[in-house]
Amino acid sequence: MNRKSLFSRRKFLRLCGSSLLALWSFHPLEALAAKAKPAAESIGTAAKAAPVPPAQPASHGTEPVAADFDALRLRQLITADSRTSRTIMWESAAPQADGQLLWRLAGQMDIQSLSAAGRSFTEDDQTSYIHTAMVTGLQPGQHYEYRIIANGRGTAWQPLPAATAGPFKALIFPDSQCSDDYGTWRDLAQNAAARNPDTDFFINMGDLVDNGESSYQWRSWFDALAGILERLPFAPVMGNHATYDLNWKIRLPLAWLRYFRVPGNGSTRFPNYYYSFDYGPVHFSVLNTQWEELDPLRPGILEEQRSWLAGDVAASRAPWKVVLMHKDIINYEDLSSLEPLADIDPVGKALMPLFDQLGIDAVLTAHQHTYRRHDHIFNFAPADHGPFYIDTGVAGNVRYDVQVDPRFDKKVLPQPEVDNYLTLEASAQALHFKCFQPDGSLADEAWITKK
Ligand SMILES: [Fe+2]
Numbered sequence: 001m002n003r004k005s006l007f008s009r010r011k012f013l014r015l016c017g018s019s020l021l022a023l024w025s026f027h028p029l030e031a032l033a034a035k036a037k038p039a040a041e042s043i044g045t046a047a048k049a050a051p052v053p054p055a056q057p058a059s060h061g062t063e064p065v066a067a068d069f070d071a072l073r074l075r076q077l078i079t080a081d082s083r084t085s086r087t088i089m090w091e092s093a094a095p096q097a098d099g100q101l102l103w104r105l106a107g108q109m110d111i112q113s114l115s116a117a118g119r120s121f122t123e124d125d126q127t128s129y130i131h132t133a134m135v136t137g138l139q140p141g142q143h144y145e146y147r148i149i150a151n152g153r154g155t156a157w158q159p160l161p162a163a164t165a166g167p168f169k170a171l172i173f174p175d176s177q178c179s180d181d182y183g184t185w186r187d188l189a190q191n192a193a194a195r196n197p198d199t200d201f202f203i204n205m206g207d208l209v210d211n212g213e214s215s216y217q218w219r220s221w222f223d224a225l226a227g228i229l230e231r232l233p234f235a236p237v238m239g240n241h242a243t244y245d246l247n248w249k250i251r252l253p254l255a256w257l258r259y260f261r262v263p264g265n266g267s268t269r270f271p272n273y274y275y276s277f278d279y280g281p282v283h284f285s286v287l288n289t290q291w292e293e294l295d296p297l298r299p300g301i302l303e304e305q306r307s308w309l310a311g312d313v314a315a316s317r318a319p320w321k322v323v324l325m326h327k328d329i330i331n332y333e334d335l336s337s338l339e340p341l342a343d344i345d346p347v348g349k350a351l352m353p354l355f356d357q358l359g360i361d362a363v364l365t366a367h368q369h370t371y372r373r374h375d376h377i378f379n380f381a382p383a384d385h386g387p388f389y390i391d392t393g394v395a396g397n398v399r400y401d402v403q404v405d406p407r408f409d410k411k412v413l414p415q416p417e418v419d420n421y422l423t424l425e426a427s428a429q430a431l432h433f434k435c436f437q438p439d440g441s442l443a444d445e446a447w448i449t450k451k
């Protein structure tokens with residue numbers, strides 16, 4: 001952190017003692033408790049118990065952040081084990097040296113605190129300061145809440161439920177990239193969240209924005225999720241549009257990597273590019289299908305992931321193994337070819353045999369901007385067993401004209417296609433996928449069950 005970003009302790013204490021203490025949603029003793037732990041180098045790591053007098057009542061669900069508080073785009077990121085941990089991120093327009101994350105069991109008096117690690121990020125003529133802290137030591141199934149404070153101001157308490165090993169519901173959004181102000185994405189996501197108040201976390205299948213270097217698009221994408229990102233853990237997938245610069249040339253996906261701190265993968269060459277996490281009875285492996293884009297800049301992500309995935313899946317004892325990856329496995333541009341496997345995309349050729357071998361139960365993809373349920377495919381052929389594939393569709397306003405592959409497209413939505421979203425309800429016995437139109441009407445559903 002540079003010198004300009006440092007906010008002196010003296011100034012902080014002076015602010016605490018001033019009339020700012022009376023401002024909305026700030027408790028001075030929480031601030032004193034929050035000063036107890038120094039900032040971590042890169043991410044907050046450990047909690048510290050902080051005995052404090054009675055705290056404020058929970059106020060989440062009303063106004064997430066004080067209107068003039070410099071804490072933007074507050075978000076929860078999925079961690080490897082959502083039963084015990086959660087990553088919290090936010091941004092500020094000005095340096096913020098004293099950002100603190102507070103959390104507690106909902107409505108309880110004992111508050112724990114953690115200093116956030118902040119880094120500046122400049123791109124597309126915009127500078128923001130990105131703050132990250134990870135809550136650990138949660139008790140599975142307990143209802144916690146969190147807030148952040150900085151510069152003598154604070155957010156309202158936000159819900160922070162710790163997951164269990166039991167059933168869950170997730171919202172799944174395909175490509176959300178838009179060519180306008182992201183109103184299509186906003187309406188779809190907000191309506192989906194409102195219709196599914198029992199959602200535990202949500203997924204965006206890549207190409208979150210159309211141009212990965214456009215600060216306007218990123219802010220539009222975040223703004224569209226106001227009221228969702230603060231309260232639901234988010235599992236992002238990286239798509240090819242994350243690698244496009246403002247001139248539509250390929251670059252490393254710098255903004256995506258900065259905006260989303262995902263679980264570590266042990267890689268020194270591709271940290272944060274791919275990852276895995278557990279939720280309930282499912283182990284999710286989140287792959288990066290952008291080797292065509294990345295190889296000229298930083299080669300090797302496919303081979304590295306192939307090796308990593310084998311170990312990642314072998315190490316999991318979860319009943320279900322699900323892969324999330326952006327690019328679909330079907331090549332729709334060569335359907336008339338008589339060449340063997342002409343309609344299998346190079347992404348599919350590179351990964352499907354490994355999925356067969358590892359016993360992957362389901363593979364969710366995107367990228368084609370059309371919903372296609374492919375059903376079970378094994379050894380590159382339709383089957384009654386093997387991984388169950390779904391190309392999840394489109395959640396923004398960018399549409400492509402995609403042919404139908406009669407061999408692998410078992411369900412195609414009415415054309416011309418509108419945007420859509422999915423839910424996944426998972427238990428130890430079944431995965432239940434539902435696909436919905438923007439008005440909430442059911443467009444398709446599929447079950448996978450354990451015998
Ligand atoms: Fe896309």
Ligand SMILES: [Fe+2]
Nearest residue numbers: 207239240367
């Ligand atoms: Fe894409």
